[in-house]
Amino acid sequence: MNFQSSRRRGEDGVAVVIDFLLSNARLVLGVGGAALLGIATLAVKRLIERAGRAAEDEKVEQKMAESWEELSLVSASPTLIRKGLEGVVMKRVTKATRQQKADLCRMPDLSSPEVQPKPETKRLQLCVLTLQERLQQYYSSRAALALPEVQRAQALALDICTEIQGFLHSRHPDMPLGEMSLGGSLLDDLQVVSADHACLLVPLQLEASLWRLIPGEETLLTHPLHWMVRRVNLEYFPRGRSYWDRYLVGGYLSAEAVVSMFTKAVMETVNWLSISSTLDCLVRPVLGGPDLRLEIRPESGKEGMDMSDQPLFVSMLPVLREGDAVLTAQPELTSPWVNAWRLSLYPWETQRLAQLDMADSGCRRHTLKILKAVCRLSPALRPLEAAPLANLILHLSDSESDWSESSLDVRFQQCITELISHLEQGALHSYFKPAVNLLSSLSEDQVDQMGFMLYCAVSDPEILLI
Known part of the structure; x- marks a missing residue:
């Protein structure tokens, strides 16, 4: 036997x-x-x-x-x-x-x-790699994007930007728009895993004497991120004086109405077949969703193109600017309030991280990209978006001064521990708007899955780097 x-x-x-x-x-x-x-x-x-x-x-x-x-x-x-x-x-x-x-x-x-x-x-020999070495290896293979890939995605997004702006100028010459530009993580070198999405900022130009941007705390909604845009001086400048008066709802500029207008004026009207032929790729709108999004796929048989490549999604984002405040029209985030605009904290967070790293040659952005890649590639952690991770690092920077490359492993483990603590409390407050809980959108089941995964990673952080 x-x-x-x-x-x-x-x-x-x-x-x-x-x-x-x-x-x-x-x-x-x-x-x-x-x-x-x-x-x-x-x-x-x-x-x-x-x-x-x-x-x-x-x-x-x-x-x-x-x-x-x-x-x-x-x-x-x-x-x-x-x-x-x-x-x-x-x-x-x-x-x-x-x-x-x-x-x-x-x-x-x-x-x-x-x-x-x-x-x-x-x-x-592979097993004896330290956590520091594994993190550097993971960053190179998963978090960092190849420069040609980024440049190609940026070029495609800018080509689409040029086509859309030219179309709007020709079909709606009276629409007061600023210069469209590329924004978001693809521009700021914060995109991870693959260059598969981009954002086109469409600035709306408002007359300063006719419109007032009201902070969220001063509105009836009392939400710090939900701002409103009120039409003022109606007694001197009656309705119709501004181009954007046609999108008023109850005396306020409606973000939902503006997005609906761009859906009809761009997504449902542009000759995408002609643009596809011009750009040597397949361009089509993604209809039915709350956002303005295009899907770009490489065309078969074209030199340098591979149909196995994943598509690039380009989102149009109408924005309003006043000082350092940037408001975005995103009904999916402000529903059910049709008049609410979303205050974007992304520019402040990105700028703050860059300033801190520049001051001490730190690895905060490096750490953020690793955390973003980990969450994107892990089904249990996927609901964690970039904003909570960026704010986690900003909060940690207030208490930890050593962000050198040699301390990457220590900071990574500390981020795991801090994240568990926030999940247990059910709250991770925004660095710039403490009244905002960045974990409020997570369900109880999602929190349980994340907590379980992170608890396991406390004793073996490398399970997150598989």
């Missing part, structure tokens, strides 16, 4: 049961309970594995004691777990790293022709 084979099948069966319990624990116990069970099951699995095989260079009793040390955390409260988990994990990681370095020192010289490297040796 092959006892070793039978024992292995038994271990696998137990592992399957434990993995099943762990994967479904979140649904029953929530984030905290699932994290607690995760720590317990991990310790039990290690205990079973160590008890099932004889150690050649260490005593079984020592291994068993270490497993029970980890398992003892289970009887502690969640607060004690958070405090004790880091110490136990770091003890285990330090010991494993020390052992790996010792093993490498005993390895034969692989450059010698007599010694051929084996696949196991290559895997071992």
